[in-house]
Amino acid sequence: MRFLSLKNFENDTLYQKIRRAVMFFSLLPTVVLLLILLPALFVQKKEELEREADSSLMQDFDDFVATLADIEQEARLIASDSRFFAEVTRVVTDNNVSEYERILFRSQTLPVLQRAMSINGVRAARMHIEYPLRREYPPYLYRMDRAENSLWYSERNRVSVSGKWFFDVSGSTKEEVYSGYVTGNNMASFILPFKLTADIRGILEVMVPISALAPGIDDEAEPEDRILIDSGGKQYGVDREDNKEVTLEVLARITGVDSIEEYLSDGIETSYLWLNGRLIMLSLIRHSGNGIFMVRCQPVMKQYLSILLEILAVIGIFYCIIRVLLWSINRIVKRMLTDMDILVEYVKSVSTGELELRIPRLKQVESRTIAEEYNKMLDNLEKMTQESIERETILKDVQLKALEKQIDSHFLYNVLDSIKMMAEIREIFDVADALLALGRMFRYNLSTHTKNVELEEEIAYLESYIRLMNLRMDYEIKVYVQMEDESLKKSMVPKMILQPLAENSIVHGLYGIKMDTTIYLKLSREEGKIKIEMTDMGKGMDEEKLKAVRAKIEDGGGEEGAGQIGLYNIHRRLRLIYGGGCGVQIYSRAGCYTKTILLLKEGGSDSEKNTDC
Template identity: 25%
Template sequence: MKYELDKSCQNAEQAAVNCKLSAEIIVNNESINDFLNQIASDKKFSFMDILDFYGKEISGVQKIIKSNPYIYKLRLFVHSGSVKEIIPLLYKEDRIADLKWGRDGVPPTGTWCFDYVDSLEQADDPDGIARIASLITRLNDYRYGRYGIVESAVTMENMFPDLYHSTASDRTCFVDQAGNIYSSPELSDLWSSQKEEIMEFLHANEQPDQMDNGAVCKKTKIGGEEVLAGCVKIKSIQGYLIRIVSTKNDKMILRSSRIEFLLLWIAIVTVLLLFSNRQVTHILRQFYEIYDTVYRVQQGNLEVRVQNMSRDEFGVLGIELNTMLDRIQKLMEDTLQRELLVKNSQIKALQNQINNHFIYNVLESVKMMAEIDEKYEIADTVSSFGQLLRYSMRWKSGYVKVEEEIEQIRNYLALVNLWYDDEICLRMTIPQEILCQEIPKMSLQPIVENSISHGMREYTHDTNIYMEGEITGEDCYIRVTDFGCGMEEEELLQLHKRLNGEREDNSGQESGIGLKNVHDRLQIGFGAEYGITVESEQHCYTRVTIKIPYQKRKRGLT
């Protein structure tokens, strides 16, 4: 209540200040005061003079007043019988007799008059005319005495809005300096019947030390009823705002509030229980679904997955479980594929190891016979073929050094050159560190074989195969390049698809291992990021690059 009374007091103070400022517009305007003095001296003015005065001064004042929402009217009453009235601003002084504050003569400057009907306002509906409060200011001159009166008015509803929103249980009134009570018409009889008690309460609390800090609120009895009463002084108009709130129904309101609070609390608890039950049911459903999935995996079913995953922690757990099962299944498939490749390699090796000693002995006998007959070229050829055959049939270990693989490539080229009139030479630029690296056996020879069989099949002159190597970071690269017929784009694309497993590999030969086989064995041995890549341009070149990890512990350097 104290805050609301202080706010209403500030509103009334603001309205009073606006009334005073609007009156000072007239008081401090020299042009208006000179004109009014001349009227008071009975100077005659033509209609054009009055019209010019209205256009220059009066219209400017009206614009200022219209821009202020607090001001209802600003009127100037002139003591002259000959002046023409300019409504709604300029009136003759004898009009004040129709107003409440002018019936008993002109009041002193600074007098406030409250709650009266604006009888000068012309309206079709008399009941629609506003009730106003006004500040009276007299205009005096030492030569002519009083030459005018300024009425600055504001509606009672704008000045005291709480008066017109009162009820019998919560009502507000305004008491002026003379002790008159102003309220809404509906409650005027109630305030009149309790006037003495109201004034006693006001006199008991109007000491300056009590109202210096704003409104004063106390519990008291008025009209035989316990009420909470408050009052605040409006200094600019020397009056008081009083508000009375009945406490008769406080106990009933408190009891009703308690019942409402209890019902609200029960409703909240019920909603929380229902929500908790739903959440627990949802969590348990997720838990049992994950538990069932784990149990079925334990029984050996790796195809099962968690379904209907939510966005909570159990949903995240289900997603991670599905991801783990996918990875396990993928690893198992990869492991199975590797085992199949190893078994196939072992079977091929076993097929090739047919009576090895018999073949070696025959070759050695042929070599000795050639040397006895001084057929050294035949002896060298048989020796190269024997070394190549022995290398290809020896599978005690699946890995050899790069330099061992290159040595067998030289033997292979020595035999190949027997078939051609022109010589195919091997040119190398490979660091010693790479020569000491280990790679799967028969990794380089199939690449050289493909270069001869496919890349150089149309050439009839001497040519070279270039082999170079480099170390970049933690990886080794070995490139085998032939400057033969190359490949068309479509043929190169199909080769890439075979290497990536997108189509069946048909590149293998009866006496060798295909590029796809080399690529798979490199990935099995070193990882998916390693293997071979092929670059080619038709009629220019074909380059096959082998990527393997750089293993410092196997460099074999002194």
């Protein structure tokens, strides 16, 4: 047979080898897979059905627990309101309270209890006081004996201060006797004891229908039943004949315990039962606080028939797959090799310098992944090349401007020194100091031997600039320097990054303000960075202007002028030198302050310009 001939296989092309290998290793596993898949499919569908049932039950249970928690929390919040209880105590115990005060108490104080009624489904929130009240205040305040038919009445003195839930609290209705006093069957109450005085006790009761605690529990339109079973075996929910067979004994059997009181698990138990000739999937979960079981009963015969139909459909699909497989192999192999051919051609183009070419989106996942990574590599290479060009352009521009400013700089220095000496001889020391500061600024500004300086040199340059600016002002501008560590002085930073910040603070923040004219400079380390904060307590900016300034810093709004480098240029320089994460940040509040922050990588150098902070 040619298909199995080793000699022919060795002489075949790559296309033929791949096609035959795929055919052989596809047909054989397909048959084996079918034999394994059918039982696995049944198990999977069965597990999906159980997961869906568990998810539905857990959602209902979570709603149940959340509603209980909301009611408990609101009741405790009311019980912690000392002002409210002080007013209740006064009205209850003080016989001299006027009728007007009682009206205010009824209309303004007691409605605090309505907070609990804001929770969905709550029917009543009221207080029962064990005291001979002169007057009750329906529906909020009653004597204790109004609740004598409630389940919790006989246990009221044994309820802990954390409260307790009682289900099916009343078996009778007395609304015809006590107008507004809500009672009824299938109701649950959260009971919280309190004390008005050492001798006067009471009960805060929040009453809610059991159906509101677990929405959908009494919905007869649902195909499955959801019921609650308390520790006494009583059911709450849809009253169907099948449900009556779900007893505590049945729950104990499916949970594997002798008595349901021994069941302590917080998880969901799922089992299958035959009830009245129907196969029922029964899922249950227990509330550890009050012992209530939430049970979900779902008939599953239709689902099992559906699973059987799916298995038959899978068999038919596999038959079609085997018929189509041979036809598909040729196309699949051809597409695979086409992608490889495209990859080879584009990789070869790199050797000819065509770096702008990008591999298009390929069809195969593996080939597409290789192509995407290859394109990313070229993009990064192009980006790095562009950034290198930009850095060199900025460096050349700065050097050119420095050379332009350096025309006969020694002559300028000598003239300034001569004028300074003349001022000292004539004892005009203010002028001499100003000329000294100006000379230092010229030397620092026009020096081209280095791009980075020690931080203390930048601070000295800043102080010289402030000294000269004070000559123009009718008030003194001061600089207060706070340094986290003295070693920061020796940190290397780019030149001319502090003076533009101070200039912005003076021109836009402190100009015309004479109260606090101090510029606060704080130096610190933060996560491997040098953090420089310059703050003024000047005019500040509103939110709209601050957004505009930030946009200019990020996108380009500062222009380089004589003696000034815009914030954008500083931000751009720091980004190019240190990488992303470094640069300029600005914060402000109108009429309060403006803070400008510089983030630099500590120990950064020319060799680390592309390293992110």
